[in-house]
Amino acid sequence: MNLFDVYPINEITIVKAKGSYVWDDKGEQYLDMYGGHAVISIGHTHPHWVKRIEEQLEKLAFYSNSVRIPIQQQLAQKLGKLSGKEDYQLFLCNSGAEANENALKLASFHTGRKKVVAFTKSFHGRTSLAVAVTDNKNYVAPVNETDNVIFLPFNDTKALKACFAGEGKEIAAVIVEGIQGVGGINVADESFLKAIRTLCDEYGAVYIADSVQCGYGRSGKFFSHDFAGVNADIYTMAKGMGNGFPVAGIIVAPHIKPKHFQLGTTFGGNHLACAAALAVLEIIEEEKLMGNAVMVGKYLRDALEEIPQISNVRGRGLMIGFDVPEELKDLKRNLLWNQKIFTGEAKPNVIRLLPSLALKKRDAEDFIEALKEEIALLTEAEAANA
């Protein structure tokens, strides 16, 4: 049997990882400025994370949600403390799309309404509702098409107000990334997030903060939406939550009341996933990784801004993007093959940096040096061809 070919891949086989580094099957070392797509939060194979998972595995990996699972409560408590949302309620699931799917469904149950507002360049996942609120027609199958989703321009408060003025009483939810990831690292304006909060309050809609990529400390705050100083009603999370162990969740404000069987899952919240997620929070706290994300992120952004050939350096903490001109279109590929550095991208011309929150300043400096070297080589080659 062959694999179903879903991704264009790099011909590299990673067999080992530690901290911000991975190694291939030929023993070659790579600096991971991509974090396996924003997933690696505390660093690859962190010893505390490995130990917690191993210890849990020896005892019990899984039992269904039909019994008490105390480690879920421990996780909820720790998550409440680190995120500052102690009065929220946690529902655990398995992936970012599933988290958004559940958040949207819950908003519809809560309000009894059908319409959802989403924004241009959004990405919320590939399952039915999550993909319906994703602004990319290539991902939406005919069966996912719906008239219930209204797409508005991102960061356009005027358009948002006009939409609510017309259809506010039919809107169940507004879903928004605090920093758009797949869309190219676009930071939501604080005034825009405040307006979403105000309009949702005024019209009885639910504010859903998709924190799957921009959450879990990556921005320097636990949720990047928190920069606006207002709370969302539901936060969705995944990627960094398990540092590579599949675990996701939504946290729900206290005014939204749970009813049995509206949400459900077989694997969500299993013992092993909770052990991994707890280990992540313990390390984020103990090693002060949100502070590190701020410090190393600032170094990177400042250094990037000094490089004249790239532009529009943006982002928060260790979620950074910059535009690459057409003549440097091979930059990402050359960083990988010449410098052994993984980075992310967003089409058509954005390089995305999503490293572990434990990235060391020294590694960030190495990255900047490597980047400058590759830019110089490409610029020279361009001049020679001119």
Ligand SMILES: Cc1ncc(COP(=O)(O)O)c(C=O)c1O
């Ligand atoms: C903002 C955002 N939401 C949702 C998702 C979907 O997450 P998953 O791939 O775990 O389903 C992603 C994945 O990239 C994402 O970036």
